[in-house]
Amino acid sequence: MTMKNNGTRATVAAICAAVVNRRGYSYVHDFTANSSRHVTIKVNDNKVDAYDYAASASIDGSVPGDLYHYGENTHIEMKISNNKVEGFHYGSSDFYEATVSGTSVEFYDFGTSNFYFYEVS
Template identity: 40%
Template sequence: MNAYDYDNSCRITGNLPGLYHYGVGKHLTVTAEGGGKFSGYDYDEGCLFNMTVSGTSALIYDYGDGNYFRYST
């Protein structure tokens, strides 16, 4: 997988479940739950997150912030 974090101007690469965020120099784990749902752990923030992907959008609930974030391509 190759992704780009425009907020931090850096790449995120790897193969699920292990990804590496070059901007913060930390790993992420992302596990597919099926039906466009994913769960994961952000080692930079030290917290869990859930993600739902639909079409070109992703809705992420960040347990550390207690907020939802929406991203699209």
């Protein structure tokens, strides 16, 4: 699985919202794929603990810095600047950029050259 996988991308977008808003979330809705995903995301200081139920995988680490996706066995880099998150998914060698506005996330995946839109709750 790579960032080209809608589920992985949705979960990373939800983590972006959580780190920008400094709070946890339980669901992410993918408007592009018209589907919802159950996740658990907790943010404490710069530490992220997340679980993607559909992938049965944990993702954790520090932001800014490096997260590890245990389901994909890969690292995900994440840097924050105000409401923007930039990063790199090492499994697919793709950069991404997310802009968070409240609970909405506009996500650009450089690997697919497309925008994706999400809402977290």
